[in-house]
Amino acid sequence: MSEQKDSDLEIKLQQRIKEVLGKSLHIRHVDSGSCNACDFEMNALSNPIYDIQRFGVDFVPSPRHADMLLVTGGVTRHLEEAVRKTYNAAANPKIVLAVGTCACGGGMAGQTYAGNGGVDKILPVAVYIPGCPPRPQALLEGILRALDQYEDRGESNES
């Protein structure tokens, strides 16, 4: 494979992670009832082609280690409790991103007896990343925006 140059988006991401967190960014994924394509795109970020780890981003196995929750799916009835528990287990400050059309507003399934029709029905959502599924680049863009909000919150927490 030929060596790829980092895109502007990637360079900016790396800078902002340093500025805002002063350390690496830890993300926890939560599947709240997705079709799995959103999740596979998130997975793709760690493959050797996107290799998001080289910008200081880590997908962590426990919400207790996470700065950020990336939630896919519109929160099914059967996962509601698990989603709440995961959110509560993450340390403050924490920030939630709704990943994909289902997470943003229910998508094709909508609100049914079995699903809430969006993450913000259950958790406070800071950034919405539309797409079905959002491409890996859109995920990076969404994470960047979330960092801005994270920074604002950090400041207000201090004051």
Next chain:
Amino acid sequence: MLKNKKLFLTRIKQQLGEKILSFTIRQPNETEIVVKKDQLAEVCRFLCQEKEGRLFTMVGSDEREFAGSFVLYYVFSFDETQQFITVKTMTPEEDSTFPSLAAEFPALNWYEREVKDLLGLRPQGHPDLRPLILHGDWPEEIHPLRKEFDVSQNAPRVKSRESFMQYEGDEVTEIPVGPIHAGIIEPGHFRFGAVGDTVLYLDARLFFTHRGLEKASEGMPLSKALFLAERICGVCALSHAVSFAQAVEAAAAVEIPLRAKYLRTLFLELERLYNHIGDVGNICAGFGFAVGVSQGTILREELLMLNERIAGHRYLRGIVDLGGVRFDIAHPDYADILSTLNKIEIGFTELVDILLSHDIAVDRMSKTGILTLKQANDLEVVGVAARASGRNIDIRRDQPYAAYDKVSFTVPVYTEGDVLARIRVRIDEVFQSISIIRQIFIQMPTGDVSVGLPPISPYARGMGWVESSKGETVHWLMTGPNETVERYRVRSATYSNWPAVALAVPGNIVPDFPLINKSFELCYACCDR
């Protein structure tokens, strides 16, 4: 062949004689037998045991409004004569029970529980009546697939009726895992009963991602429901879209243009390729074989990028149209596909060579997670898992659709039933897929890529099926008034195969569970709907 089919059906009709109420050839490949409930077991037994039919799907449907009762459809596939026989039986509202056949046909276990949860019909004599699709805190008397239930209706949470296998004695440790897992994977809850490191029993609680999609589709225009079908699962998106379109086309009795058939075949094989290659890499993650994981994800990503260049979507959504496909492809695309596949073929061969010549890797996979042929047959296991256990079925060959009767390919079958056999089936199939795609470019005629659909009458039925990368996926459809969905039942490969995972795990050590699980590579989204 045609004569054979006729003879086959006439014999069945004669042999069943008085036991059935009616015998109708509905379509060239589908016959319907109507029976009274008390003859159900005998007729199904006859079709399976004496005629070698295999259960294809089972559907419960609320037809009280226009037919005066609930209806159950048991569809059997007869691969030899390429026929389907549907056994239909009715149950009125006053007597909302039906005889359970699950003790005799274990494959029916889930279907019957699903009918109980969603329609409120009780399978009498069922060995395990725990809730399945709806979890234990759903009120027992509310059934979402009954027509009077509104799709957005919310039900209160009641005291949970969930229960798991109980153990006696101090030796057994219970290990609960999930539903949220440590990696980026789909949700399910597993309970291992283990003695030391060895799994004694695996109990699984699934259907966490149940989104009510079948109910949501009811009343939807068929053209819109296609988009819903594509979103049942991400990595099987195209398989679902094609299955649904085929079901609609069957209900409309429409034949799609030959070029559209080839294009569907092309994209279906591209879907299989990125999945199989990704899965081979992923299985390597089950024993920490990093080079395999990385190579697998690189090749998979290159295929996803190809999908985007050719079809505009990495997961191949938006390609299928009712009556064909939405767009044609041209020569620059042909060249792009063929040259990408040449590269993939080289890269994948390298990956396979490294993997299969690595003693430790092979040792971890061989004799791990064995599923026997008997188990696979009893549970009507499909797809890669079936072929790795000596069950020689592949719906592309056995009941051809799209252009599969025009291309030649072999169906790899292994008999060991372990992780190694399942990875080998995928490896062989990758090379077969590449060969199929090359044949397509030599054979594909020019012409239209879609036809308009004629008006479809209400309560017409159609079935579509695809051998997805996971296995056979079946869509059963009944249309409603004004070209809408009346009832839509999706039976994915995972639905047929999950119960087999629970049989393949006991006797193995707990740390091998991820490896065994990955070797089946099931999609929860497909299963849970």
